[in-house]
Amino acid sequence: MARAQRPGSPPPGGLSVQDQAPGDRRRDSWKDSWGPARARLTDLAEDYARLLASQDPAAAEATGLPSRTLLPDVGPEALAERNRVERRLHQLVRAVETPRSLTGNHGAKDDDARDSTPGDGDPWGRAPLAVRVLRAHLLERLGTSIDLIESADQGAELNILTSPFQGVRRRLITLPTDLPGSTSSVQDWADLVDRYRAAPRALTGIRDSLAVSAAQGVLPPRGQVEAVARQTDDLARILASQARGDLSGGGHAAPGGALGRDLQVAANDAAQAVSDLGRYLRGELAPLTPVREGVGPSRHACWVRRMLGTSIDTAEVYQWARQELVDVVAAQDALAAEVLGTGSRAGDLDAHLRADPSTGMSPEDFPRWAQGVADEAWDAVVGRLLDVPDGLGRPTVLLDTPGGGVHYEEPEPSRSLSGRVLRSFAVGDETVWPWAERTTVLHESVPGHHTHSGAQSLDPSLTLWQRYLGKVPGCNEGWALYAERLAIETGLLSKPADRFGWLAARRWRIVRVLVDLGVHSWLPVPAEIAALPGAGGGTQWDRPTVEAALRAHTVLGEGFLQFEVDKQLGWPAQGLAYMLGERVWLAGRERAQHRAEEVRKKLDLRAFHNRGIGLGSVGLDLLIRELG
Structure with a gap:
C-alpha cells in the first residue's frame, strides 16, 4: 500500500x-x-x-x-x-x-x-x-x-442486531470459555461477575434514553420494540439459568466457593434487570409507538449520513435501483439462455446448478475450498492491482458457530491473528454450492475487505480513531462490492456458474435498496413489487411486502429470510451501503480515468486503488472528492 x-x-x-x-x-x-x-x-x-x-x-x-x-x-x-x-x-x-x-x-x-x-x-x-x-x-x-x-435518534435506537441492547447482551452471554483462544481462569469469572453487576445500570440507561427520546416524539417502530422485547425474554432465561448454576454447553465449568455464589447472585440481578427492560418495552413504550414500519424521511436522512457520509436524492436512487434490478434480472436470464438454451430463465439455471448434489460440498469442506479461492485471489491481485502493508499476510477462512452468515474480522497483531473470514451455516444446511459462494469469499477476503479495511487497520499513517472507530459502512461495503467487479475483470469469476452467483448476490443487494428507501423514507411501493405473491397490496411498505420482495429476488431459507426482514425493518440505511458505496467507487474510477485521458495517459489502476485505500474509511462525499 x-x-x-x-x-x-x-x-x-x-x-x-x-x-x-x-x-x-x-x-x-x-x-x-x-x-x-x-x-x-x-x-x-x-x-x-x-x-x-x-x-x-x-x-x-x-x-x-x-x-x-x-x-x-x-x-x-x-x-x-x-x-x-x-x-x-x-x-x-x-x-x-x-x-x-x-x-x-x-x-x-x-x-x-x-x-x-x-x-x-x-x-x-x-x-x-x-x-x-x-x-x-x-x-x-x-x-x-x-x-x-x-435529534433524539441516537437515544431511540432499537433493533435486533446493532442497537445498545445487543451490545450489552453480547457481553453478558460471552462466558470465559467462549472467548477465542482463551482458557477460563478465576479472573475471567470475576470479570463476568463484574459485568453482571453492571447490567442493571446499563439497562436502566437504555430504558431512560428511550423514554427521553419518546418524550420528544422520537420512537422506534412497534415491530422493533416487540422484537427486542422477545430478545429480552431469551436473555433473561439464559441469565436465570446461570443464576441456578446451569452453564449449559461444553467446556463451561462454573467456579465454586465464594466466587461461584457471587456469580449466581449477580446473574440473578442481571436477569431481573433484563426482565424489567422487557416489561418497559411492552407495557410503556410499545403503546406509544407507530404501527407503520420505518423511521420516516427526516430521520432516515440522518441515518443515511451516518451509514454513508453523504446525503441522497431518495427519489432518484429509488428509480435507479428499480432499473438496476431490471438489468440484473435480464443479465441472469441472458446467462441462463447461454448455458441452457433460448427461452431459459434465471430460475431454470438456478435449479440446474442445484440439481446435482455431487457438484456441491459439505459445510465442513468449505474452509479448505474457500482458502484456496482467497489464496488464488491474493496471487492475482496483490502487487498487481493494489499493494498491502507489511504484516497483513493472507486472510484465513474459518467456520463460525451455526447461524447462517459471513463476516470479516481484521488482523489482531497483539494476538498473532491474521485477518479472518468467518462463515456460518444454518443448522440443517447439508450442501454448499461453490458457484454461489465464490463471489462472497472474494467480497470478504481478497480483493475485498481484507485488502481494504484489513490493510487500513495496519496503516501507521492513519490515526487510531481512523483505523478502528471512524469507519463508514458505505465506503467499506462499497469497496467490497467494487472488488467483486475487479474479480470479474481479473478472471477470478470467469465461469458462467460463478458469474451467475455474482449476479444473484448483486440482485439481493439491489432489492435491499428498494426495501430500505421504501420502508424508511416512506416511498410508495412500486407496481412490480406490489404485484408479487404475498405482498401487502397497499402503497405503503409493510412486513408482508418486504418479505415478498426479498423472497422473490433471492434463495434463502425461511429462518434466515425472516431475520433479514427484521434487520432491514430496524436498521435504517444499512441496505444502501453496498450499492451506493460501489456507485461512488465506480464514479471515482471513471473520473480518474477521464483525468488521465485529458493528459493522454493511461489510468494507473494500481495507484488509484492504493490512493483510495490509503484514505481510510471515509464518507462518500469525501471519497468521491479525493478519488475524482
Missing part, C-alpha cells in the same frame, strides 16, 4: 536537504509547514477515540484505550456528555490553523497536495492529502453524531 510520508522521516531516496533541487526543497518546506496542523488534528482524533472508548468497552478493546465502564453506557447522561465533548471537538477541529505562510498555491503541483476543491479559495484544499482528509473526516463524523444525538 502506498504510504504517506511520515513526519520527520528522510526524504524519498535518502537524499539530504542539501542534495535536493531548489524546487524540491520549496515543496518539502511547504509540506513541513503543515506539521503543526497535522499534529493538532491527530491529537484531536485521539481525543475522540478516548471519548468513545470511555463509554464503550468494545471500542476500548479495539483501540487498547481505557474504558470506565464494563458495558456500553448510552444513558441520557452519557449521551449528553458525548454530545458536549463532540461539539467541543468539532469547534477545535475547525479552529486548527493553516500555515501562516500559505499565501499562494505553493506545492500545488505535488499530487499529495492537490486541491480537492479547485477554485473555492479554501486553503485546506492545498493541504497534504493525509492532513486534509483527516480534518474533513473528523468534521463529517463529529457533525453526524451530534445531529443524531440532538
Whole structure:
C-alpha cells in the first residue's frame, strides 16, 4: 500500500536537504509547514477515540484505550456528555490553523497536495492529502453524531442486531470459555461477575434514553420494540439459568466457593434487570409507538449520513435501483439462455446448478475450498492491482458457530491473528454450492475487505480513531462490492456458474435498496413489487411486502429470510451501503480515468486503488472528492 510520508522521516531516496533541487526543497518546506496542523488534528482524533472508548468497552478493546465502564453506557447522561465533548471537538477541529505562510498555491503541483476543491479559495484544499482528509473526516463524523444525538435518534435506537441492547447482551452471554483462544481462569469469572453487576445500570440507561427520546416524539417502530422485547425474554432465561448454576454447553465449568455464589447472585440481578427492560418495552413504550414500519424521511436522512457520509436524492436512487434490478434480472436470464438454451430463465439455471448434489460440498469442506479461492485471489491481485502493508499476510477462512452468515474480522497483531473470514451455516444446511459462494469469499477476503479495511487497520499513517472507530459502512461495503467487479475483470469469476452467483448476490443487494428507501423514507411501493405473491397490496411498505420482495429476488431459507426482514425493518440505511458505496467507487474510477485521458495517459489502476485505500474509511462525499 502506498504510504504517506511520515513526519520527520528522510526524504524519498535518502537524499539530504542539501542534495535536493531548489524546487524540491520549496515543496518539502511547504509540506513541513503543515506539521503543526497535522499534529493538532491527530491529537484531536485521539481525543475522540478516548471519548468513545470511555463509554464503550468494545471500542476500548479495539483501540487498547481505557474504558470506565464494563458495558456500553448510552444513558441520557452519557449521551449528553458525548454530545458536549463532540461539539467541543468539532469547534477545535475547525479552529486548527493553516500555515501562516500559505499565501499562494505553493506545492500545488505535488499530487499529495492537490486541491480537492479547485477554485473555492479554501486553503485546506492545498493541504497534504493525509492532513486534509483527516480534518474533513473528523468534521463529517463529529457533525453526524451530534445531529443524531440532538435529534433524539441516537437515544431511540432499537433493533435486533446493532442497537445498545445487543451490545450489552453480547457481553453478558460471552462466558470465559467462549472467548477465542482463551482458557477460563478465576479472573475471567470475576470479570463476568463484574459485568453482571453492571447490567442493571446499563439497562436502566437504555430504558431512560428511550423514554427521553419518546418524550420528544422520537420512537422506534412497534415491530422493533416487540422484537427486542422477545430478545429480552431469551436473555433473561439464559441469565436465570446461570443464576441456578446451569452453564449449559461444553467446556463451561462454573467456579465454586465464594466466587461461584457471587456469580449466581449477580446473574440473578442481571436477569431481573433484563426482565424489567422487557416489561418497559411492552407495557410503556410499545403503546406509544407507530404501527407503520420505518423511521420516516427526516430521520432516515440522518441515518443515511451516518451509514454513508453523504446525503441522497431518495427519489432518484429509488428509480435507479428499480432499473438496476431490471438489468440484473435480464443479465441472469441472458446467462441462463447461454448455458441452457433460448427461452431459459434465471430460475431454470438456478435449479440446474442445484440439481446435482455431487457438484456441491459439505459445510465442513468449505474452509479448505474457500482458502484456496482467497489464496488464488491474493496471487492475482496483490502487487498487481493494489499493494498491502507489511504484516497483513493472507486472510484465513474459518467456520463460525451455526447461524447462517459471513463476516470479516481484521488482523489482531497483539494476538498473532491474521485477518479472518468467518462463515456460518444454518443448522440443517447439508450442501454448499461453490458457484454461489465464490463471489462472497472474494467480497470478504481478497480483493475485498481484507485488502481494504484489513490493510487500513495496519496503516501507521492513519490515526487510531481512523483505523478502528471512524469507519463508514458505505465506503467499506462499497469497496467490497467494487472488488467483486475487479474479480470479474481479473478472471477470478470467469465461469458462467460463478458469474451467475455474482449476479444473484448483486440482485439481493439491489432489492435491499428498494426495501430500505421504501420502508424508511416512506416511498410508495412500486407496481412490480406490489404485484408479487404475498405482498401487502397497499402503497405503503409493510412486513408482508418486504418479505415478498426479498423472497422473490433471492434463495434463502425461511429462518434466515425472516431475520433479514427484521434487520432491514430496524436498521435504517444499512441496505444502501453496498450499492451506493460501489456507485461512488465506480464514479471515482471513471473520473480518474477521464483525468488521465485529458493528459493522454493511461489510468494507473494500481495507484488509484492504493490512493483510495490509503484514505481510510471515509464518507462518500469525501471519497468521491479525493478519488475524482
